[in-house]
Amino acid sequence: MHKHSRRLLRGIGLVCALALGVSACGSDDGDSSRKAVSQEDIRAALEKGGTITVWAWEPTLEQVAADFEKKHPGVEVDLVNAGTNADQYTALQNAISAKKGVPDVAQIEYYAMGQYALTKQLTDLKGFGADKLSDTFSPGPWNGVKAGGDGVYALPMDSGPMALFYNKKVFDEHGIEVPTTWAEYLDAARELRKADPKAYITADTGDAGFATSMLWQAGSRPYTVNGTEVRIDFSDQGAKTFTDTWQQLIDEKLLAPVTSWTDDWYKGLGDGTIATLAMGAWMPANLASGVKDAAGDWRVAPLPQWTAGAAASAENGGSALALPELGGDEALAYAFVEYANAGEGVRTRLANGAFPATTADLESKEFQETAFSYFGGQQANKVFAESAANVADDWSYLPYQVYANSIFNDTVGQAYVSDTTLAEGLESWQEASVEYGTEQGFTVEK
């Protein structure tokens, strides 16, 4: 404790110092005029060649980059993994503040897009003709790259329409029906617990990404963003719909107290003690690699509904490729992004297990009829594609969702371990988010 933490603190101090020093000297660029780059310019740039740096953690991009280099001799794609999720955002924010080492292309998840779009740190791709691609992508991801504004700040790379992954073996063993509504889900949870005291319907210890997706599906729209004016309100009917059901799951101890992505979690998914997962369509690759023991046990079903017979869905995760304003060689960078996310690169990525954001691929026969051996030969993509088409596209995240999510467990998470209710937890999450937004210069309304 002594030595290590002291060294760590000093290190942190230094990092802060370095990171801040430069940001303190930075000044606003003012309003950058919209860049117009024609197809001609892009072709010329490809012929001329050059090097672009891409910050991304998506593994399927490796092959795409190699193919792209092969197709355009003279172009070099430097693919860098600068960390996953929040780690990369910290690095990117620091590079932007320092105005040094900013990549030409960066992978950014939809929930984090707002922060960069609003502060004009991303190039608006409208000038490149990206707005013509609106029909190319499915509505959820397209809404994500617009980040609640008029611009197009990135091209969607993948998407995460939600579905219910369930362990068929467990359901069959206890003769439980696969739920189609959340009310049935609650009943199934009780039945399962009665049949096997060790088994839980799902594991949840409070996860911001999951909760916001559930609210999205339930019709709640807690965030309204209009430039720097933000409204946060968790008191709508949709939020109540979600908390009423989920509170019962918590109160009756029907949720396994296991945090996602931990060893315990993977084990639970493998041995049947965690019976379902409501997650994004990118999950199959993770199941196949992390829960090998249960291959063949799992299946995919449509996400349970709040109203019987409805077909509402939501996005959970997913990311896009953006061009940071301070990056170089925009024409070349855009050429790569278009190739990877709307062009030939999409096929390459699908072949390697990615889930597309492009409607053509979602609807293609080949994609839909892919049989997943992990799911016992089920054509799971049909379920995902249908879900993708049913995502309501009027959801928006906060312009500082990365921070808000980081304090989710401080507030809402308390509902899982104390007498605080989920609704009260959301209320304190709202308060803390309002406070931070105000401190950061937003006009925040409750």
Add this chain to the structure above:
Amino acid sequence: MTTPQPSAAAAPRPAPPRARRSRRSWTGWGFLGPFVAVFALVFLAPIAYSVYLSLFRDQLIGGTTFVGLDNYAQALRDDRFWAALGRVSLFLAVQVPVMLGIALLVALALDSGRLYGRDFFRISIFLPYAVPAVVATLMWGFMYGTRFGLVGDINGAFGVSLPDPLSPDLVLASIGNIVTWEFVGYNMLIFYSALRVIPHSLYEAAQIDGAGQIRVITAIKLPAIRGALVIATIFSIIGSFQLFNEPSILQPLAPNAITTDYTPNFYTYSLSFNGQQHNYSATVAIVMGLITMVIAYVVQLRGMRKGV
């Protein structure tokens, strides 16, 4: 002290030639220079920079502005900071006496000479200190698991249901347990080496006077290692206030029990890496540093005064 020092005023002697004097001063700097340069660069500069940072505020909307001491005012009113400080103070009040008590007992036992296999015990008690804190915490975190960890296995094997060590009520005690396990050996070694330098003649004299073991401990051993006790206490106080590794590594296992403001250090980390609030983070770090300094200093003063 008694070396005659010719003072310029007293002796009407001609001043030494300029060249010699300047060479002499340069020689001094030659020795001091490398240290001063490194010291200024690694110690003073970061502190000065943190202080500089703490006077600004950087917003997502609006950029960087000079705010004077506003950040300090905010820190003093910050409930989250004070709650974190309260938590580590509680930790300090319970964990440090327990840890130092055990370390002292072990050191006395080893020093008594009545222990068979002394060297083996000494090394095995010290061993946890050699395990990196990160590894130790991961290991304990795994043991604490109520489903698949040691606690879970015990529950399964004996059909009992032990309380969850990672629940909000117990997690501080669980962290205390890890820290105690890690640092008993380290403190034991400090005490043990202090005990080893006590002259044997004192023990012989005590024996002749008919003093028992307890009397030897209270009248000879403890007073003799007072300095070591004070040092170990100060280290432990600083360590408690800087608690970071253990909570940050356990957090993924107990995200609701260990909040992002669990300890002051963890709070500064979260402020800067989740919230991009580098300036406020620097402020909190400085305030915490000052508090730690004051408390450590008070303990040192008290320890020394009693020693006289």
